Amino acid sequence: MNPLSSALLTDLYQLTMLHTYYVRGMGESAVFEFFIRKLPPDRNFMMAAGLEQAIEYLERLRFGPEELEWVAKSGLFSTDFVRHLEALRFTGEVHAMPEGTIFFPNEPILRVIAPMPQAQLVESRLINLVHFETLVATKAARGVLAAPGKVLVDFGLRRAHGGEAGLLAARAAYIAGYTGTATVLAGARFGIPLFGTMAHSFVQAHDDEAQAFIDFARAFPKGTVFLVDTYDTEAAVRKVAALAPQLQRERIAIKGIRLDSGDLVALAKSARCILDDAGLRETTIFASGNLDEYRLRKLLAAGAPIDGFGVGTSLVTSSDAPFLDAVYKLQEYAGRPRRKRSTAKATWPGRKQVFRHRDDFGRFNHDVVSVEGDAQNGEPLLVPVMRNGRRLDAAESLESIRRRAAAQLKQLPERLAPLEAAVAPYRVEIAPALRMLADEVDRTTSEVPALCK
């Protein structure tokens, strides 16, 4: 069984609530919205990703024989309820911001409207998918802004949190503008360009470093990249230079070298000089090893002649901010707007739309969050993507999403492009119509606080 498509990949309370809804016959329509409550430190924006995986999940959701058997045997639920689960499908509608859209706190990026049990059940996995890809797309976009025009490759599979994280991080990074990934399955499944050369172990398995390079070059004559830091980096680059005439006679192109440790500025400069002296001006320098967007910016500011970067752990774990304050909250049930008022966790009620306003140059100026259907100017960002449990359009191509993401990054206000938090954050206004709705909800569900002793 594929655990990733199991209906049991959810929280137990979804099932206990479903059971109660079932017993009580509470099947009226519910509206849930997914949004991020606040930006993590050092972030000025977020980039939406993961919608395609969310849609696939909703389309395929069902309790199969194995899942039903577990539910029946768990002793928690009635036999009637098990039969009810067997027939359960997602039949609702979904509105969402297209993947690659830049968004801000308190802006819904996905809305589910469905009978309560369905809309509730899908909470855990929907957050799980959309939160993670959005987290990584947001992190990757920072790398793209820090190293414009450079080749950026996801090297993160090994330190990603499990296999699905490795796979989806490659996708999210590619959306945000990365050039490709080392993860083969991401190439096979999503068509993302693949990059890869050799590991230190390959060099070490040979008694002679130069022989390792020759072996590899002959196996991949179309363009080979040599890892040069296994023993002594500069000595290895000299070996590459010395091998060049022989490899050229064999019509093997030395595409590049990869640095993976040490003082990357000094080593890149030295390597560039050795390669240029040997006439290898077309041979590129690729760097990896504990890199993140801060180091990329620093290396480039120091004039390191590096053409591309492999970024692994920091990207796929979003290591400086490994989570977003992402939630999926009930906004309406049975036609009545709802609101949570827990301390510091209050939400805006009802079905909402985000309207984006631009300046005369097409850059984002500010957003307005209002109730859906409010007569606002500005571009509405949430669009319908599913109805009656079916997607409205074929899956958008990754290339199309990627173009949107690139356009969005160009339209970002300049003050939001640096890696540190802007003094003046992006303006997100709450429209009067939404404030009025919140007041109305509060009036109809007021509670009087009381203290014990």
Added chain:
Amino acid sequence: MNPLSSALLTDLYQLTMLHTYYVRGMGESAVFEFFIRKLPPDRNFMMAAGLEQAIEYLERLRFGPEELEWVAKSGLFSTDFVRHLEALRFTGEVHAMPEGTIFFPNEPILRVIAPMPQAQLVESRLINLVHFETLVATKAARGVLAAPGKVLVDFGLRRAHGGEAGLLAARAAYIAGYTGTATVLAGARFGIPLFGTMAHSFVQAHDDEAQAFIDFARAFPKGTVFLVDTYDTEAAVRKVAALAPQLQRERIAIKGIRLDSGDLVALAKSARCILDDAGLRETTIFASGNLDEYRLRKLLAAGAPIDGFGVGTSLVTSSDAPFLDAVYKLQEYAGRPRRKRSTAKATWPGRKQVFRHRDDFGRFNHDVVSVEGDAQNGEPLLVPVMRNGRRLDAAESLESIRRRAAAQLKQLPERLAPLEAAVAPYRVEIAPALRMLADEVDRTTSEVPALCK
């Protein structure tokens, strides 16, 4: 296709190296070891986990029709190589520390001995699995140390990095001493005790909070936990107290209440007082909401009468240290020890064993890392787990692993139990035999550094 069991869930360079080994006929035996180079900030030890998933991966590794088709179509590899991949199985041997073992930097916790192509290919996924579970077990053990005797439940699925992370985090946390998880699939698959109650949306979907409690209690009469912070926490606890006589008449036990926001110390004290006044002394108080081991310690130190905690995001992302410096390095090839000497990334060569020494009270005193077969005192921590590609024993039960982990935490030196880094870290000695081997390797592979211009 289940992406988690795909042979393509690896880095491209594993395949390019394999191809080169194949072309060159380099199939001699290689020895790789998995270890962590250094402790992350605020960690005094690590706890090994993920071995069972690693063994399953190695036992099942094969290129199926879909994977072979991709390799053939990629245009990177020869037809001969595709046939070679079709026959590839893992036939090697594995030594490892049993799951739940506490370990320290530079101590191998897993060793693979296999023909080079096999031992190399499995690097990406082996690290991916063992790194993540070890990361979470280590984080979870800190929670167990901070809140001894308390019920601790993993609530992390939604913010875990993908579905596999949610599933395996539940397992790793349970190993380290967590009481259970909210993730249903982790209960179904691993037999981990499940916990779950209701969400705010459940309360909000009812027009009346007390009616929400009654509905839920009647659906789960054996023991129900009420979420009390949707509107006003103390008012909700009073409602629970007021409902108690009616529910008791219906033979419904009020097992507990859950706080999810606000000043948890004040609210827990107030709730305890309201519940006690109503004679509900057996009703427990459970808390959740952005908790981690530091907050657990603080809440308990402040005297909050909380019986259990739900910990989510901080646990499953190990948010204060979302990765470990985990590597899988070649130690020997074709009978000769190997060593990487990259700046700040040098490794100890050869097959190693870790010997643990204890004090008179059974507590860990120090470890010695030496070459395998060295006549050291102390308990050798690495044991054989696979031979000829097959596991030597049936999978160890989670309960057995959990007992080991609990015993190990008791045997930890007292100075390593606090959440902050100890002034005197645990002592890990490198034995003379291993130092001699490293010197020998260096002598036989010396390189002379050179500078360009």
